[in-house]
Amino acid sequence: MTFIPSYIKLYESGELKERAEKALEILKACTSCPRDCKVDRFNNEYGFCLSGYLPIVSSYTPHFGEEPVLSGTRGAGNIFFGNCNLRCIYCQNYEISQNWKVERKHEVTHERLAEIMLRLQEIGCHNIGLVSPTHFSATILKSIYIAASKGLRLPIIYNTNGYDSVEVLKLYEGIVDIYLPDFKYGNDEYAKKYSCVDNYFEKTKAAIKEMFRQVGDELKYNGDVVVRGLIIRHLVLPNYLAETEKVFKFIAEELSPNVHISLMSQYYPTNKAHKEILLNRTLRQSEYEKALELLDKYGLHNGWIQEMESYNNYRPHFSYDRENPFLN
Numbered sequence: 001m002t003f004i005p006s007y008i009k010l011y012e013s014g015e016l017k018e019r020a021e022k023a024l025e026i027l028k029a030c031t032s033c034p035r036d037c038k039v040d041r042f043n044n045e046y047g048f049c050l051s052g053y054l055p056i057v058s059s060y061t062p063h064f065g066e067e068p069v070l071s072g073t074r075g076a077g078n079i080f081f082g083n084c085n086l087r088c089i090y091c092q093n094y095e096i097s098q099n100w101k102v103e104r105k106h107e108v109t110h111e112r113l114a115e116i117m118l119r120l121q122e123i124g125c126h127n128i129g130l131v132s133p134t135h136f137s138a139t140i141l142k143s144i145y146i147a148a149s150k151g152l153r154l155p156i157i158y159n160t161n162g163y164d165s166v167e168v169l170k171l172y173e174g175i176v177d178i179y180l181p182d183f184k185y186g187n188d189e190y191a192k193k194y195s196c197v198d199n200y201f202e203k204t205k206a207a208i209k210e211m212f213r214q215v216g217d218e219l220k221y222n223g224d225v226v227v228r229g230l231i232i233r234h235l236v237l238p239n240y241l242a243e244t245e246k247v248f249k250f251i252a253e254e255l256s257p258n259v260h261i262s263l264m265s266q267y268y269p270t271n272k273a274h275k276e277i278l279l280n281r282t283l284r285q286s287e288y289e290k291a292l293e294l295l296d297k298y299g300l301h302n303g304w305i306q307e308m309e310s311y312n313n314y315r316p317h318f319s320y321d322r323e324n325p326f327l328n
């Protein structure tokens with residue numbers, strides 16, 4: 001089957017260009033994420049994320065550690081953006097996502113970011129994975145437009161921490177094919193303490209509702225690889241700090257029990273987590289089993305689970321069976 005990503009239609013109608021231009025306006029008083037710093041990033045004023053007009057790309061590569069339906073056999077074409085808008089003290093990716101510096105050497109032009117997308121397509125990746133794109137969401141659209149004009153035909157994954165602006169997400173409707181948000185906490189107090197963010201639960205619920213409105217609860221496949229849909233990631237934290245039950249209750253009752261969940265056990269105390277007594281260890285079997293029980297309790301029957309020993313491995317290791325997704 002020949003897959004045509006949704007943004008091609010918008011490119012051909014001229015709407016993709018219009019959306020890209022409209023998105024750039026948001027940078028003039030930045031509300032790209034719910035922190036609403038309202039600084040003029042168009043003129044390189046810096047808000048909480050210390051990011052200016054151009055995107056900062058820390059790395060790009062075919063990535064084989066995503067869920068199997070995203071990595072496939074040729075890898076997800078991941079582009080990792082620097083200067084994340086959250087500051088998780090346990091960030092498993094902190095070397096490339098938490099490099100907040102007002103330095104320009106990793107900034108790339110819109111044209112260069114488009115070239116990177118085309119290069120990932122050329123080497124055979126299944127998709128373009130925008131990793132931690134939120135704070136550059138208003139600027140990435142221009143690169144997608146340029147890349148589409150030069151032949152980009154891969155589905156786009158929006159792989160986010162979930163703390164996104166609904167206003168910006170609306171501009172991505174029909175452009176993002178696969179939403180891949182984290183839902184980190186069902187508790188604002190822990191979100192504030194461990195990720196330095198206000199109102200995470202409410203803001204993330206609103207963002208994920210918008211993603212769900214756009215793509216629904218069904219996953220669409222091209223062969224064995226997903227090309228459209230929503231997958232919500234949830235990393236189980238020690239001492240129940242993620243408040244998993246509230247997250248699952250929201251998904252089941254306010255979205256749909258058919259939403260696909262990627263349940264992650266890979267937590268290990270990295271970055272600054274060793275300084276925090278409640279986070280200074282890996283997950284216990286009993287803590288993870290509790291999360292598995294909650295999947296059952298709320299009837300969340302689609303998705304993937306990691307095996308417990310995954311914390312030894314930076315890259316996730318998922319059990320996967322398309323007919324019976326939670327079967328090990």
Ligand code: SF4
Pocket residue numbers: 030031032033034035036037038039046047048049050051085134135136
């Ligand atoms: S993207 Fe950065 S500057 Fe804009 S609102 Fe968020 S933290 Fe502030």
